Amino acid sequence: MSLASYSIVEAIAHGDTTTVVRAYRKSDSKKCVLKYYDVQKNKSDMFVLSKSGQPMPIEAYILLKTKEVQGCVRMLEFFEDEQMQKFVIVLEDLHSQGFTNLASELLSDEEYIDESAVSWIMRETIHTLRELHDLNIVHCDIKPDNIFIKKDERKVKLIDFNFSMELIPAELPQRNIGCTPEYAPPEVLLLKRPWTTASEVWSLGSTAFVLLYKYFPFADPYTSHRRTPNYPENDCLSYKARDFLMLCFHRKPECRPNFSRLSNHPFIVDTTRRPHGRLLSSSKASLVPFPAIVKAS
Template sequence: MNNNNQNPNSEHKIQKTYVPPNNPQSEQGTKKQTQNYQNYQPPMSNNGWTQGEIKIDLYQKEYLIEKELGRGGFGITYLVTEMATKKEVVIKTIKEELRERPDFSLIKNSFINEAIKLRACQSPFIVSVYQVTEFDNKEAIIMEYIEGTNLQSIIEERGEISINEALKYILQIGEALKTVHGQNLLHRDIKADNIIIRKPTNEAVLIDFGLALQFNPDTIESNRLWLTPGYSPLEQHQLTAKWGFYTDVYALAATLYYSLTGEIPIPAPDRIRRQLPSPQSLNSKISNKLNEAIENGLITDPFNRPQTVEKWLQLLTYKPPISSYLFFLLEKFNKTIIFDNKRNIILISLGILGIIILLMLTPPLCNQGFLPSPLRAKICSVSEVKLKEYNSINYEFKLQYPETWKIEEIRKNALQPWQLKFYSEDGKEPIMVIFVEELNELYSLQEYWDEFINLILNNGLEGATVNSKNPTLIKLKIDIDGKKFDHSAYQINYTENKNGELIEAMEIVTVYNYRGYNILFKGDKNDYGQYKSIAEKLIKSFEFTIPKHLIN
């Protein structure tokens, strides 16, 4: 393991600056003048874990403390080794001094809720959050340890990096931000210091979500005023401001500016009085188009800045629009097929009318039981089926299933995992089975897929036709005291030839707190089509639960 120039989950050389409320624009200078800031840092406490100490978490797993990686405004991060597996991971805890604040319960809930949100941010360019747990009745997050060097150190060593290399990293972090913003989260601390270049893949990974914030795009937020000079946009310097995805766009553009020039942009408040040097003036290799894209991302007025990461990335990867000639051909084709064919319009209108009549007749036909069971399952709305709840306290999940179905619970033994089987009212074979497998270490979803599920797909499905070996990312839910959070899972569909009979299957795979979960729905062509909509409803109702003492 390379320990040089890396500190994967900490805040490093460029310090966050606290702006006192009576002087919200007190920052001066650039990276080379950082020592001139009148920085305020909250009182530092020596309270923490010590090297060589062994900590036991809520799930009775032992961790050896290797070293402290760093302290930020809200947390302390440690490099640790899970004793049972010798796997290195990172543990983040809340700083002790924050526990004395009167609003600590809000800080604690935010810490847990945002960690759970980040677990749903599955991307090769985002540090994986494995688990939310406790040590000595104190909350902690267990995360992936990334071996590599942070981008800040690389640029300090070289002075700048090539345009192709910089764009590769920025596009990768842009993809990470799309995932983060998809969870309605803002990172608020994008900078070269918080990007690790992973070994040996040479991919950029976004770390340090200590300032990550769940936001409401329609409200004015009260700023906590923790920021990084040069990277933070003007709205982060203000006591109250409306934040949005454009807040992270500014910091990402500032990171590209620094990567290509070796200079951190002038702090946003100072740009009212001083002009920001263009990237091209500091690096003549930068094209006019790239220079314009960076400057657009660094517009001080947040509402004139590109409003989403996608829109700003489009400026970096600009492609010519569709040619006028091709547009003319497409328009002519549409007119020929649709507008000039009056007979098609009449047929389409009759079809729509028939669908409306069928929708009007469906509820009474379903409610009165006029339709035979297979046909009713195919055309009647799933909402017409009465559901009941199954809640597994031991395995931390709940779901809803038709009250006419039967369930069978099979306890785990040395040869098989715990299973929950669902049977229809007239079925002899289970329609759906949920498997829960105990794991001896923490896995991210991708790690679990690569090490377990791929082996089954490659070796265990003889005669099966897998539609795609690249799984589809879907979202399950976590229920925390009535609030719903996304939790990532993978879905794959395949057709299996079993004794000459074609079996359709849909499989959902995820991990949660030292367990692997596998939801399998399969049946012959008739059963699969008959119960597919109900099975999808069951999967949609599937929710993980979290121990209440973690949120009280």
């Protein structure tokens, strides 16, 4: 198998070490997404040995483990194109299945997302993260950019497992991963501690905050250990939603609720709340579509 087996339709994203494109397989016109890694540019800690003893990207390893998790993007195949010096992950094309990217939804919709919608998005994301944690995996980069939703069926799919790690180190190499500061908890961002399930609770809270308000909870995420989230004046968010956010943003990771407790929070289980329905003011919003990723030192 090689890249020549696919026809590229359009570019989706391009980074220092990876490129993501929308494509289709020539043999059967199967729509898919290709994510390929430049062999020369990627560091050794981004790879793990496969059962056959060959190197493979950690993301491909993670996707193999999550193949039965309905809330994770599915890897169709993985191969190395030796001539092009690329490792290639072939993913299902979520757009062709009616999914939309949550970050794109935020940028295209002039109104706030109502609480009931945020509630089911959080509920499905929590369910998927619990399945990942049961597999000894932490995602490490939960944010709207990495969440796809199918509104009519209330389904969620997580993507981008490039930073994912094992909760208890077993087969993957120890590594210093990057993070998206706006969604990272203070113990990871400032103290450089490993990601835990409690870290994912903070990221989930940051994601919920952005969905509800369309701006980040902290103007400077590096001060989140000594500041409170930047709630707007005359906030009409429900008590249940506000309490959910407060629990997620506890500065001490050991004091944050686990995902089992979060899944039973009234904000998650109560779908009868009214929308807060305010229009987005362009002068107020400070949401950056694709915040910079900071590499761990």
